[in-house]
Amino acid sequence: MRKLRILIAKVGLDGHDRGAKSVAVGLRDAGMEVIYTGIRQTAEAVVSIAVQEDVDAIGISSLAGAHMTMFPKVVRLLQEKGAKDIQVFGGGIIPKNDITELNKMGVGKIFLPGTKISDVVAYLKEAFPN
Amino acid sequence: MTDNPDELERLRKIQGGDVRTASRLIRNLEDNLPEAKTAIRQIFPHTGRAHVVGFTGAPGAGKSTLVDAMISVFRKQSKTVGVLAVDPTSPFTGGAILGDRVRMQAHAEDPGVFVRSLATRGALGGLSRAVGDAVHVMDAMGKEIIMVETVGAGQQEVDIINHSHTVIVVLIPGMGDEIQAIKAGMMEIADIFVINKADRDGAGQLENELISMLNMVSEFPGGWRPPIMTIGNLFDAAAFREDVEKLADAVGDHYRCLVETGLLADRLRRKTVMEIHDALHDAILSPILTELTQSGEMDRITKRILQKESDPYTIADEIAGKYARDGKRNRMIN
Numbered sequence A: 001m002r003k004l005r006i007l008i009a010k011v012g013l014d015g016h017d018r019g020a021k022s023v024a025v026g027l028r029d030a031g032m033e034v035i036y037t038g039i040r041q042t043a044e045a046v047v048s049i050a051v052q053e054d055v056d057a058i059g060i061s062s063l064a065g066a067h068m069t070m071f072p073k074v075v076r077l078l079q080e081k082g083a084k085d086i087q088v089f090g091g092g093i094i095p096k097n098d099i100t101e102l103n104k105m106g107v108g109k110i111f112l113p114g115t116k117i118s119d120v121v122a123y124l125k126e127a128f129p130n
Numbered sequence B: 001m002t003d004n005p006d007e008l009e010r011l012r013k014i015q016g017g018d019v020r021t022a023s024r025l026i027r028n029l030e031d032n033l034p035e036a037k038t039a040i041r042q043i044f045p046h047t048g049r050a051h052v053v054g055f056t057g058a059p060g061a062g063k064s065t066l067v068d069a070m071i072s073v074f075r076k077q078s079k080t081v082g083v084l085a086v087d088p089t090s091p092f093t094g095g096a097i098l099g100d101r102v103r104m105q106a107h108a109e110d111p112g113v114f115v116r117s118l119a120t121r122g123a124l125g126g127l128s129r130a131v132g133d134a135v136h137v138m139d140a141m142g143k144e145i146i147m148v149e150t151v152g153a154g155q156q157e158v159d160i161i162n163h164s165h166t167v168i169v170v171l172i173p174g175m176g177d178e179i180q181a182i183k184a185g186m187m188e189i190a191d192i193f194v195i196n197k198a199d200r201d202g203a204g205q206l207e208n209e210l211i212s213m214l215n216m217v218s219e220f221p222g223g224w225r226p227p228i229m230t231i232g233n234l235f236d237a238a239a240f241r242e243d244v245e246k247l248a249d250a251v252g253d254h255y256r257c258l259v260e261t262g263l264l265a266d267r268l269r270r271k272t273v274m275e276i277h278d279a280l281h282d283a284i285l286s287p288i289l290t291e292l293t294q295s296g297e298m299d300r301i302t303k304r305i306l307q308k309e310s311d312p313y314t315i316a317d318e319i320a321g322k323y324a325r326d327g328k329r330n331r332m333i334n
């Protein structure tokens, strides 16, 4: 059976990763393998790790407002590395207009604060049916 | 070996160090896909050059931190590095959080370093079943040093010896059960002992206990008496780096000793025997178990044994007899 592998990354300069960690735990409890990388990742590092770990998706937690540069950069670098099949999704305090914009650029679902973990699980299971 | 153009292309890519292809193959090995086994057959002739270094020791002993520091040393020597870091799969959910990379962030963008996290997926012994083949993949990629970090969950972590040329046992002072663990088998597997976080109380005592245990050994294979390396506080950066460089030197010395004494050949033989065991298990036992389960026979057998109509040994003989007969018949037909 194919086991889902998900990279959970925390980008940006703030050192706060409680949200990212609880998503990691929730996905593990749903039977997924979660690669957790710690805080303050660059887009380059995130993409490099995603390829090394052969993940299905990258969940990026962005609190510091860098989302409009960070998400598109990750999507672009994935393309450059021939890995655009790796789905990018995210979470954080991100304005509605920006979400629409990001979706257009190829970013998947953005989960707002207060989202239940089960919604993230359902999203991933639907995106990657076994 | 193969004339399938896709397979040749994959082999060429892996030998060229292509991370995406290699990582996908490792994943297919973890998922136990039949095509992955085919790929390993093709890769196998191109392996055998890497020096494989295993790290074992309790969770929190500082294995990942040490691996990270060793990557820096080996990279300074312009060696390419592969890392396989194993973390436990939850027996309840089948999921896992693989967090060893948190300590290895500094190397994420270095193309000379390939770090791959693996979950145990139910394997006992502190590793994942895919580790052996994943080592082959990194070896075929041309990685000169491959470091394997075990889970570190207990005293049964002796599998690491089947997969590495040099085993480093990482200990920290002040954990009373360290010496117990060593008595329970870790002693025999260590090629190098590390006393990590040696700035803590109890480092001297731990070292003395190790020395007196080593003194009781009458003869070391190849004359290699495992050295005890002490590594001080990570946050005293300069001294820490110096300690880690000494550890890297010891790792190099050990490899030379293996080569010069012929012990390397013994280790390769040991790994090969284990691989034959595993491959036979996959080729013979797994299909039988699958068939028994799927046909419902497993339930019937279990019931018979529970009702004391039979016992596991008699059943096993029956099944073995049946499959041996079938095997012979198949051979005659072919």
Ligand SMILES: Nc1nc2c(ncn2[C@@H]2O[C@H](COP(=O)(O)OP(=O)(O)O)[C@@H](O)[C@H]2O)c(=O)[nH]1
Pocket (backbone or CB within 6 Å): B057, B058, B059, B060, B061, B062, B063, B064, B065, B066, B100, B103, B152, B196, B197, B198, B231, B232, B233, B234, B235
């Ligand atoms: N004081 C001290 N802490 C260390 C040292 N090496 C590692 N640590 C810390 O010990 C913890 C566990 O380290 P880690 O490398 O993840 O251990 P592992 O579980 O064996 O891989 C981390 O918080 C490290 O920062 C050291 O030399 N001194």
Ligand SMILES: [Mg+2]
Pocket (backbone or CB within 6 Å): B063, B064, B065, B100, B149
């Ligand atoms: Mg670790």
